[in-house]
Amino acid sequence: MLRVVHYVNQFFGGIGGEEQAGVPPRAVDGPLGPGLALQRHLGDAASVAGMLICGDNYFAERQEAATRALLGLLADARADLLIAGPAFAAGRYGLACAHLCAAAQEALDLPAVTGLAPDNPAVEAYRRTVTIVRTGPSAASMSAALERLAAVGLKLARREPLGPPDEEGYLAHGFRRNTLVAHSGAQRAVAMLRAKLAGDPYATEIALPSFERVPAARPLADLSTATLAVITSGGLVPRGNPDHLKSHVADAYGRYSIADRDELSGDAYEAVHGGYHTAYVNEDPHRLVPLDALRALVRDGALGGLHPTLYTLAGTGTYPQFAERMAHEVAAELRAAGVDGALVTST
Amino acid sequence: MLVTNLISVARTMHVNRVFPGVAIPHILGNPALPPAEERALRRTLTERALRLLTQPAGAEGVDA
Numbered sequence: 020m021l022r023v024v025h026y027v028n029q030f031f032g033g034i035g036g037e038e039q040a041g042v043p044p045r046a047v048d049g050p051l052g053p054g055l056a057l058q059r060h061l062g063d064a065a066s067v068a069g070m071l072i073c074g075d076n077y078f079a080e081r082q083e084a085a086t087r088a089l090l091g092l093l094a095d096a097r098a099d100l101l102i103a104g105p106a107f108a109a110g111r112y113g114l115a116c117a118h119l120c121a122a123a124q125e126a127l128d129l130p131a132v133t134g135l136a137p138d139n140p141a142v143e144a145y146r147r148t149v150t151i152v153r154t155g156p157s158a159a160s161m162s163a164a165l166e167r168l169a170a171v172g173l174k175l176a177r178r179e180p181l182g183p184p185d186e187e188g189y190l191a192h193g194f195r196r197n198t199l200v201a202h203s204g205a206q207r208a209v210a211m212l213r214a215k216l217a218g219d220p221y222a223t224e225i226a227l228p229s230f231e232r233v234p235a236a237r238p239l240a241d242l243s244t245a246t247l248a249v250i251t252s253g254g255l256v257p258r259g260n261p262d263h264l265k266s267h268v269a270d271a272y273g274r275y276s277i278a279d280r281d282e283l284s285g286d287a288y289e290a291v292h293g294g295y296h297t298a299y300v301n302e303d304p305h306r307l308v309p310l311d312a313l314r315a316l317v318r319d320g321a322l323g324g325l326h327p328t329l330y331t332l333a334g335t336g337t338y339p340q341f342a343e344r345m346a347h348e349v350a351a352e353l354r355a356a357g358v359d360g361a362l363v364t365s366t
Numbered sequence: 367m368l369v370t371n372l373i374s375v376a377r378t379m380h381v382n383r384v385f386p387g388v389a390i391p392h393i394l395g396n397p398a399l400p401p402a403e404e405r406a407l408r409r410t411l412t413e414r415a416l417r418l419l420t421q422p423a424g425a426e427g428v429d430a
Contacts, residue, residue, distance in 0.1 A: 235382035235423030242416055253393070299392040305408060306395025312405070312412040322416065360419045362412075365370035366390045 021065035021176050024098040025054040026089070026119055028112045032072030040111075042074035044085055046092040053161060057102060060169035065176065069096050078115040085115075086122045093123055100176035105134030105164040108156045110141070117145035124148070130175035134164045135190070140340045142190060150175060151190045230339070236360070245359040248326035249277070250349065252334025252365045253300060253307040254292030267293035269332040272345050278327035281314040294335030295366045307364055326358045334365060367418045369393055369411075382423035385415035 029039040031052045050058045050067035058067045071092055078085045093101060101123045103116035113135050120131035134152040135142055142151060152171055154164040167188040174181055184191040202210070207224070214221040239245050256264055256273055264273050277283075283304035290297035290307060300307040308329065316322040330349050334342075353361060367383035370376055371393060376384040387393030394408050 230379050232380045233382065238421055239419045242420060245419070247416070247419075296391045299395065299397050302397070303395060303404075305405075306392040306397075309394045309408050309412045312394075312409045315409060316413060316416070321413065360367070362416065363368045364387070364393055365368060365372070366393060 020063075021099045021173070022068040022097055023057070023061065023065045023100045023102055023172065023176075024069055024071055024093055024096050025050065025057055025067050026071045026073070026101060026103040026116060027052060027054070028078075028106075028109075028115065029072060029074040032070060034072065034074075040074045040076035041080075042072070043077050044071060044073040044088045044092065046071055046096065053105075053165060056162065057165045057169060060166045061173070064173050065100065065169075068098065071096075073115065075109075075111040075115060078118075079111045082118060086119060089119055090122060090126050093129065094127060098129060100172050101129055101131040102168050102172050103131065103133040105152065105154045105161065105168060106139065106141075107134075107154050107158060107160070107164075108136040108139055110139065113139040113141035114144070117141040117149050117151065120149045121145055130172070130178070132168055132172045132175055132189075134168050137190060138340065140338065140344070143338045143340060146190050147193050150181070150192070153184075153188055153190050231343075239360055242322050243320055244323040246324045246326055246357065247313070247322065248328070248330070248349075248353050248358045248361040249308060249310070249313065250330040250361055250363045251308050252332060252337075252363065253295075254290045254297075254333030255283070255288055255300065255304055255308050255329070255331050256291050258287055258289050260289070260291050264291055264332060266291050266333050267336040269334065269337050269345075270341050272330055272332040272349070275329045275331065276327055277310060277325070277329045281310065283308055283310050292333040292335060292366075294333070309364070313362075323359075326353065326356060328352075367415065369415050383418045383421075385411075385418055387411070 029042050030036055033052050034042055047070040049069060051070055054067045054070050071089055073085055073089060101120060103120050106113035106116045116133040120133050123129040123131045132150045132152060134154040136154050136156045150171060152164060152167040154160055171187055171189055181187050211221045254266065257275060262273050285302050285304060288304040290300040305311045313325055317324055367385060368376055368381050369385045369387045371387050371390050373384060373386055388396050394411055396404050396407055399407060
């Protein structure tokens with residue numbers, strides 16, 4: 020009988036809500052919470068030998084330690100399969116589930132599967148290495164998610180090959196497998212074009228990423244009375260990078276006061292960025308953040324004023340979902356402060 | 367608005383107001399110039415970039 024271990028967070032583990040998000044990892048024998056429904060979907064094919072529970076904040080803040088502890092518990096439980104979540108759209112929980120699955124596969128060669136909504140931030144980061152069942156956005160679709168997790172999980176545990184993503188209900192890994200089909204590429208392309216021209220449905224063979232079109236903000240009437248914020252994706256930080264901003268795959272941004280200064284010196288600032296040669300900016304940070312020019316424009320009355328905070332991150336390899344989340348946060352802050360526009364300097 | 371040298375990337379991302387900078391490692395500077403000239407260049411470019419904020423996005427989105 021295959022032994023399944025089911026990973027859930029503090030809420031689904033019945034410990035509590037956000038106030039318990041800091042609880043450390045622990046193991047419980049037998050199924051509880053959604054593990055009970057999971058057991059029903061697994062039927063006689065496997066048993067939920069136990070649950071692993073960890074607080075979302077604990078995992079997010081101590082990822083390495085939490086992962087190590089959970090891997091130890093997984094090994095102790097002699098698991099044949101790890102099922103994590105489903106986490107639906109929850110960011111911290113989703114990242115924990117996906118990270119644990121990836122670690123279990125790598126460290127224990129343990130089949131693992133999790134369930135996430137397609138726009139969960141963990142999807143882009145882990146879809147290539149972790150099998151992620153597609154779920155709805157909330158726990159309203161728990162039952163359907165558990166049914167898919169059981170089905171896909173059993174195949175993985177038996178080392179059976181998975182069918183195409185759409186058939187099995189998981190998110191495409193991004194791999195392409197060659198298969199033979201009856202019609203040549205030219206025939207399929209022409210058939211697709213004819214369908215498109217006729218307004219009939221067709222399915223693309225290569226889905227290109229599409230980026231949301233954000234409507235442009237209305238033009239400013241008068242710069243001389245406008246307050247602008249300065250944002251940079253060139254990774255300018257105070258020397259020593261006190262907040263340890265990452266040089267790539269940024270998941271956070273820095274906020275630094277420029278209220279009390281007219282200049283940014285190379286002694287006080289540096290660029291931390293893995294995607295370009297930072298020597299010129301380290302020499303003279305104004306080459307990235309033109310504070311000298313902006314202050315001069317304010318002095319001369321061409322610009323109304325500057326927002327006191329500089330926002331910065333290293334914009335290389337940033338996941339679009341993270342960039343979007345950070346942009347929404349910064350925009351809300353700028354709105355609340357009555358800022359009229361923003362200058363974003365890049366590379 | 368965005369100051370960048372990667373104009374094609376900005377277009378793919380549908381950025382609404384884009385101003386082309388000097389070069390990737392010094393988007394608003396030119397280390398080959400003497401300091402005073404570099405500052406003057408930066409002043410001019412910054413002013414022209416900010417002007418995009420007073421214009422509708424799109425047609426004149428990329429200033430030559």
